[in-house]
Structures are given as C-alpha cells and as structure tokens.
Amino acid sequence: MRSDLAKVVETLAARHPAGAVLTDPLALIVWENVGYLVDDGRREALFAEFRDRIGLDAAAIVNAPPAVLLDIAERGGMNPPERARRLKAIGERIVELGGDLGSVITALPTTKARALLKGFPAVGDPLADKIMLFGGYEVRPALDSNGLRSLVRLGFCTERASYSTTYRDAVTVMREHGRMERDWLVGAWAALREHGKILCRRKAPLCADCPLERECPKTEIRAL
Numbered sequence: 001m002r003s004d005l006a007k008v009v010e011t012l013a014a015r016h017p018a019g020a021v022l023t024d025p026l027a028l029i030v031w032e033n034v035g036y037l038v039d040d041g042r043r044e045a046l047f048a049e050f051r052d053r054i055g056l057d058a059a060a061i062v063n064a065p066p067a068v069l070l071d072i073a074e075r076g077g078m079n080p081p082e083r084a085r086r087l088k089a090i091g092e093r094i095v096e097l098g099g100d101l102g103s104v105i106t107a108l109p110t111t112k113a114r115a116l117l118k119g120f121p122a123v124g125d126p127l128a129d130k131i132m133l134f135g136g137y138e139v140r141p142a143l144d145s146n147g148l149r150s151l152v153r154l155g156f157c158t159e160r161a162s163y164s165t166t167y168r169d170a171v172t173v174m175r176e177h178g179r180m181e182r183d184w185l186v187g188a189w190a191a192l193r194e195h196g197k198i199l200c201r202r203k204a205p206l207c208a209d210c211p212l213e214r215e216c217p218k219t220e221i222r223a224l
Ligand code: SF4
Pocket: 150, 153, 154, 199, 200, 201, 205, 206, 207, 208, 210, 211, 212, 213, 214, 216, 217, 218, 219
C-alpha cells in the first residue's frame, strides 16, 4: 500500500485550494439536506435561498412557514415533502438541545458528539467527521465519496465489501500518512473531492489530464 499521501495531497491541493468552508454545524447539516443528488451550483443556490428566506438558526427553522420549506425543497431533488420535513426536524432537534449545536458538541466527549450528529438526517460517518473537523471540534480525517474514490484508485486503500469499511480504512490511511493538522485535513478533504469530481470520475476517469497519471495504479472500482 502506498505511503506518499502528503505528496499526492500537495499536488492536488495546488490545483484545488480549499478556499472558505462552512464551519457551523447547523449550516453544514442544512447544506447536506437542502438538496439530494444535486450538483454543487444548485446546492449553493438552494443553501443561499434557505439562509436568506429562513435563516441559519434553529428557532427560525422551526417557525418557518411550511410552504417556504416546501418551496425550497421542491427544487432540491426527489421527495420534496419528506426533505421539507427533515429540514424542519433539524431545527426542532437543535431547539430541543438548547438552540446552539456548536456548544453542545463542544461540551461532549468526541465519541458522544459524533453519535449525536449521526442522529440528524443524512448524517453518517463522513458528514459527522466533516462537521467535527470543519467546526474545529476535533482534528480528525474526513472524506466525501469523491475523495474516497480518489484514494482507492490511487492505491492508498482497497475497496471493501461495504462502503463504511472502505471509509474507515481510508480514514486510517489519512491518520497514519497525512498530517494531523486541521487546515491540512480540510485542504485534503477539498482537494481529493475536487479531484474525484473533475478527473477521477466514477465513470471514465480522465487519466490523460491527471497530474498523477504516471504514478497511479488506476485501481479498478466496483461501486464507489
Ligand atoms: S490517473 Fe486516472 S485513475 Fe489515477 S488518479 Fe488520475 S484520474 Fe484517477
């Protein structure tokens, strides 16, 4: 298995710098839930609309007119009524917790904080890790599905029978061969994601344009 992760991330980060990222846990959860299988441009537009019409505040979400939540959800992919319900449920849960999710996370041991986050809609291990990392609550690796696919294709880990096992293996690789610094890990999340989206695509990766082509084993993938 390869061990030159830091060098690879440096190459990709030069092409895809992280820029400004969301750090607020409520905002990160809304970002994920505002659309389903929509492209980044649509998600950004829906998130901005949600922020402007409703507000990134738990009480404001709870008090939002249902028609406004549904109106936004209707442009965010399949099953709008269910996704509108989930957006409201995010606000309700945070109100139940006292209204400030960041303070709740800070007060909990990291294992309990991650478990709490995983109780929100659409939050699995990858998003829980992202919230912990981006919010500055814990220095821990995180990857989205594009970044995970990039690491497997590049030979840093193997695709296992389940996504969650592959993800756990990849996080271990990041922990052992990356730099355990928040900014480096945020940069790695962004660079590997963009690389997976633009070049190391699920179908027909654009290897001829890839800066890592000569060193890449181009590992076959089944489902990632
Ligand atoms: S060479 Fe191809 S398979 Fe390897 S990282 Fe680049 S795009 Fe992905």
